[in-house]
Structures are given as C-alpha cells and as structure tokens.
Amino acid sequence: xxxxxxxxxxxxxxxxxxxxxxxxxxxxxxxxxxxxxxxxxxxxxxxxxxxxxxxxxxxxxxxxxxxxxxxxxxxxxxxxxxxxxxxxxxxxxxxxxxxxxxxxxxxxxxxxxxxxxxxxxxxxxxxxxxxxxxxxxxxxxxxxxxxxxxxxxxxxxxxxxxxxxxxxxxxxxxxxxxxxxxxxxxxxxxxxxxxxxxxxxxxxxxxxxxxxxxxxxxxxxxxxxxxxxxxxxxxxxxxxxxxxxxxxxxxxxxxxxxxxxxxxxxxxxxxxxx
Numbered sequence: 397x398x399x400x401x402x403x404x405x406x407x408x409x410x411x412x413x414x415x416x417x418x419x420x421x422x423x424x425x426x427x428x429x430x431x432x433x434x435x436x437x438x439x440x441x442x443x444x445x446x447x448x449x450x451x452x453x454x455x456x457x458x459x460x461x462x463x464x465x466x467x468x469x470x471x472x473x474x475x476x477x478x479x480x481x482x483x484x485x486x487x488x489x490x491x492x493x494x495x496x497x498x499x500x501x502x503x504x505x506x507x508x509x510x511x512x513x514x515x516x517x518x519x520x521x522x523x524x525x526x527x528x529x530x531x532x533x534x535x536x537x538x539x540x541x542x543x544x545x546x547x548x549x550x551x552x553x554x555x556x557x558x559x560x561x562x563x564x565x566x567x568x569x570x571x572x573x574x575x576x577x578x579x580x581x582x583x584x585x586x587x588x589x590x591x592x593x594x595x596x597x598x599x600x601x602x603x604x605x606x607x608x609x610x611x612x613x614x615x616x617x618x619x620x621x622x623x624x625x626x627x628x629x630x631x632x633x634x635x636x637x638x639x640x641x642x643x644x645x646x647x648x649x650x651x652x653x654x655x656x657x658x659x660x661x662x663x664x665x666x667x668x669x670x
Contacts, residue, residue, distance in 0.1 A: 408477070409473065409476035409477045410448055410451065410477040411448055412473060412476075412477070413448075413470070413473040413474060413476075413477040414445065414446055414447060414448035416469075416470070416473060417445055417446045417460065417470070418446040420460075420464045420466065420470075421446070421464075424463075424464060426463075428442055428443055431460075431463065434463050435456075435459040435460060435463055436459075437456060437459065449530070450530065450533070450534060450537075451477060451478060451534045451537050451538060452474060452537060453537045453540060453541065454471065454474065454540075454541055454544060457470045457471045457473075457474040458471060474541070475494075475541075475544075478537070478538045478541045478542075486621075486623075486628050488630055489609070489611075489619075489621045489628070489630055490542070492611055492613070492619055493545065493609075493611055494545070495613060495614070496552060496611040496612060496613055497550075497552065497553065497612055497613065497614050498552070498553045498554075498610075498611070498612040499545075499552055499553070499554045499555070499609060499610070499611055499612075500554075500555045500557075500609070500610040500641075500644055501554070501555070501556050501557070501607065501608065501609045501610070502556075502557040502559070502594070502603050502607060502608045502644060502647055503556065503557070503558060503559065503562060503607045504559040504561055504562055504604075504606075504607060505519075505561075505562050505565075505607070506519070506558075506562050506563075506576060506580070507556060507558075507562075507607075508539045508542060508543075509542065509543055509545065509546060509554070509556075510556070510579065510580050510583055511539065511576065511579075512572070512575050512576050512579045513536060513540055514569075514572045514575065514576075515567055515572055515573075515575070515576040516536050516539045516540065517532065517536050518567050518568070518569070518572060519567075520532055520535045520536060520539070546583075546586060546588075546589065551588040552588065553588050554588060554589045554590070555589075555590045555591075555592070555648075556589070556590070556591045556592070557592050557593075557594050557644070557647050557648060557651050558580075558591060558592070558593050558594065558657075559593075559594050560593055560594060560595050560596050561596075563577070563580075563593065563661065563664055566668065570668070570670045571670050573668055574665065574668045574669055574670055577661065577664055577665045577668055578665055580661060581658065581661050581662055581665055584654075584658050584661075590654050591654065591657055591658070591661075592648065592651035592652055592653070592654055592657045593651060593652045593656075593657040593660050593661065594647055594650060594651045594652075595651075595652060595660075598647075598650040598651070601643075601646070601647055601650070602643045602646070603643055603644070603647060605624060606622050606623050606624040607622075607623045608620065608621070608622055608623075608640055608643070608644060609621040609623075610637070610640065610641055610644060618634070618637050618641070619631060619632050619637060620636070620637045620640040620641070622640070
C-alpha cells in the first residue's frame with residue numbers, strides 16, 4: 397500500500413497512479429536503484445512518485461511505460477492525475493478542453509499553453525501566496541503537461557489573441573524572457589495554431605478584466621471559461637456563451653493579422669536578445 401504523509405489525494409486519479417507505480421515495480425522485482433539506472437531518473441524522485449508526493453512529467457511516464465511494458469497505461473493515468481493540480485472549475489474546463497476540437501482564447505498574460513518551463517517557474521513563483529519548492533515543481537509539471545494539447549492526434553485547432561501587454565512585461569531574467577518570446581514565435585509554425593496580437597492602439601474593450609477561453613466540441617456544443625486574477629467561471633448557458641463569442645470576435649477584428657502579428661513578435665525577439 398502506498399505510504400503518504402497525508403490522505404489528501406487518497407481515492408483520486410493521482411493516488412491510483414502512485415499505487416500503480418509501486419505495484420508495477422514490486423511485480424517486476426526491480427529495486428528503486430535498478431529502475432533509476434534503467435530510466436535515468438533519480439531513485440529518490442521515483443520513490444516520491446510512488447508515494448504520491450510528486451506529480452511527474454510526460455517523458456517520465458513514457459520512460460516508465462517502456463520499462464514496465466505497459467503500453468501507455470501510465471501516460472493515460474498521468475493524464476487524469478495531472479488534473480488534480482487544478483481547482484475544481486478549471487479542472488472541469490480542462491476535462492472539456494481535452495475533448496474539444498476548437499479553442500479560441502484571449503489572454504493578457506503569456507498563456508500556459510505557450511510558456512517555456514523556465515518562464516512558467518518564474519510566473520508560478522510570483523503568485524501572492526508563497527508555495528513550497530515541491531508545490532512549485534508540481535505546478536510547473538502540470539502546466540507543461542497541458543501543452544500536450546498542441547501535439548495531440550487529432551489536432552486541436554487553436555486561435556490565441558495575445559494582448560500586447562503580455563509581450564511587454566518581461567521576466568526578470570533577460571535570457572528566460574528572450575527564450576519565452578522565441579518559443580511563441582516558433583509556435584506560429586504549428587499549422588493548427590494561429591496567434592494574433594491585440595495592440596495597445598485597439599483601446600478599451602469588453603474583456604479587459606480577465607482572460608477568455610471558448611471551446612467547441614465535436615457535437616457543435618460550446619462553453620466559455622472566464623478567468624480573473626483570483627477566480628474562474630465556467631459558462632455553459634448557450635446565450636451567455638454567444639455573448640462572449642461576440643466579444644471575442646470583436647477583439648479578433650481589432651487585432652493585428654496573423655502575418656503582422658508574427659512580424660511584430662519577431663521584432664520583439666530581436667529587441668530582447670541578451
């Protein structure tokens with residue numbers, strides 16, 4: 397049975413993953429030291445995965461699937477377990493997001509889907525409420541894991557409107573900021589991802605108090621998720637979703653074209669070169 401410092405996760409997908417990791421290793425007859433040598437991951441880190449103290453990253457789960465010959469089972473369990481790192485309403489949004497065919501979003505900060513790992517670590521550690529080093533790394537892992545949406549099959553069609561303010565507020569470390577801007581520009585090569593910049597010259601608009609995400613499902617249904625600094629609201633009423641879709645369309649009309657946005661962002665990359 398998995399030993400835990402608390403019962404916080406018992407019965408959750410994360411708890412099931414931890415139990416399965418321990419069961420598989422014991423069934424294989426491998427010690428943690430042997431598994432560490434085989435996968436090139438630290439034995440202490442692997443132990444913390446088995447106790448549920450840490451939430452892993454996708455490459456680790458892929459390596460363990462190979463080690464145990466489990467055919468992607470651990471990757472699938474990890475996909476469920478990482479949802480435990482998010483708040484209830486956002487967790488439900490992510491569940492829907494995983495099934496969606498189209499995502500449209502407006503953000504006034506660098507979106508998690510486009511963040512580099514180093515930038516994500518800086519952004520998450522700057523929250524008003526201090527978190528431990530372990531909590532920080534867990535949140536980073538969860539955020540990086542969500543980016544698998546951009547590489548899934550079938551692909552998710554994504555359109556992002558980035559407020560210019562998101563691209564003008566740098567990380568304290570110049571190298572991290574340069575790498576982050578470069579990552580966004582490189583993301584425009586993805587044929588299923590369109591990025592537009594909403595310039596300051598667009599003026600005041602109806603979504604200034606938060607970020608908006610719109611999801612369309614395969615059956616044509618749609619939901620909206622409105623997120624502020626300290627709250628999130630999942631909207632499923634069709635009439636309300638339609639209102640937010642109209643607000644989004646207005647922003648899209650006011651934003652730079654995808655081509656002009658790419659030119660704008662490439663110049664920012666050059667200007668930020670360390």
